[in-house]
Amino acid sequence: MRVIQVERFGGPEVLVPADAPDPVAGPGQAVVRVAAADVGFVETQIRSGAMGEYFSVVLPYVPGHGVTGEVADVGDGVDRGWVGRRVAAYTGERGGRGGYAERAVVEAAELVPVPDGLELRDAAALLHDGVTALHLLDVVGVQAGEWALVTAAGGGMGLLLVQLAHAAGARVIGAARGGRKLDLVDDQGADVVVDYSEPGWTDRVREATGGAGADVVFDGAGGAIGRAAFEVTARGGRFSAHGAPSGGFAVLDPAEAEKRDITVSGIGDLQLTPEEMRQVLARALAGAAEGRMRPVIGQTFALERAADAHAAIEARDVVGRTLLLP
Numbered sequence: 001m002r003v004i005q006v007e008r009f010g011g012p013e014v015l016v017p018a019d020a021p022d023p024v025a026g027p028g029q030a031v032v033r034v035a036a037a038d039v040g041f042v043e044t045q046i047r048s049g050a051m052g053e054y055f056s057v058v059l060p061y062v063p064g065h066g067v068t069g070e071v072a073d074v075g076d077g078v079d080r081g082w083v084g085r086r087v088a089a090y091t092g093e094r095g096g097r098g099g100y101a102e103r104a105v106v107e108a109a110e111l112v113p114v115p116d117g118l119e120l121r122d123a124a125a126l127l128h129d130g131v132t133a134l135h136l137l138d139v140v141g142v143q144a145g146e147w148a149l150v151t152a153a154g155g156g157m158g159l160l161l162v163q164l165a166h167a168a169g170a171r172v173i174g175a176a177r178g179g180r181k182l183d184l185v186d187d188q189g190a191d192v193v194v195d196y197s198e199p200g201w202t203d204r205v206r207e208a209t210g211g212a213g214a215d216v217v218f219d220g221a222g223g224a225i226g227r228a229a230f231e232v233t234a235r236g237g238r239f240s241a242h243g244a245p246s247g248g249f250a251v252l253d254p255a256e257a258e259k260r261d262i263t264v265s266g267i268g269d270l271q272l273t274p275e276e277m278r279q280v281l282a283r284a285l286a287g288a289a290e291g292r293m294r295p296v297i298g299q300t301f302a303l304e305r306a307a308d309a310h311a312a313i314e315a316r317d318v319v320g321r322t323l324l325l326p
Contacts, residue, residue, distance in 0.1 A: 153185045154184055227250050
């Protein structure tokens with residue numbers, strides 16, 4: 001079978017197509033014939049070698065933390081009724097291994113059925129974005145009538161947050177970069193869209209909220225954008241610093257947060273056990289099957305073009321979710 005191998009840390013060019021033996025399911029495992037593999041920004045950071053303190057990646061490795069497809073075989077101790085079923089699954093280990101492949105071995109406990117009527121590509125787009133978006137709503141909350149600011153709103157998770165906050169009755173401000181992304185954010189239900197690549201974008205947030213600022217901020221951008229978003233968080237509001245693509249997680253002044261009575265949560269508040277991740281994933285898949293969540297797949301790449309997928313993500317040249325299609 002074909003896989004994507006990384007033998008050294010570096011730029012997208014280290015993602016090299018290679019041949020590997022077809023995997024065999026061991027006890028308690030399953031082999032999934034991959035229909036789609038999720039590709040996220042954090043995987044570009046792992047590949048670059050910048051996340052060694054968070055992810056214990058040993059070279060060489062096959063990237064990929066999540067896949068969807070059909071179960072091709074199962075090992076000893078696993079119900080053979082899984083064979084032929086459509087599933088979503090995490091490949092295990094923090095940071096993931098083995099998803100960029102035509103077939104992936106997963107622990108049978110990771111198998112989550114994909115509901116009838118939901119495309120496997122759409123299910124793949126929810127493996128991480130859907131889980132994180134739903135969990136953010138659980139942790140941070142959003143109420144009808146509140147102003148909710150979503151940064152990095154043109155990404156896969158940002159678009160889901162716009163949808164979910166809008167469905168909850170909030171007034172949503174979607175912040176992204178460039179007209180292509182802003183048009184998509186507007187289509188997903190944002191009441192106001194702002195371009196944070198333009199000067200004075202925070203002034204537009206203040207104007208929209210009558211000068212009070214956003215009651216809740218979902219910061220998926222981080223860096224200077226996140227810090228600017230914190231400045232337009234309303235007194236007594238909530239701020240989630242969960243994104244880092246713009247230069248690390250937003251660094252906020254705890255004293256200022258306390259002074260303005262702002263509740264701040266970070267990536268540490270979003271950690272889930274594997275069992276909890278599967279439970280939230282099942283919720284996300286059910287929500288999508290029922291039309292309550294609409295994952296946006298902005299671009300797909302053939303498996304052997306994994307390097308192009310990573311390059312596009314790092315260049316901020318993507319909207320919605322990015323998938324590899326073996």
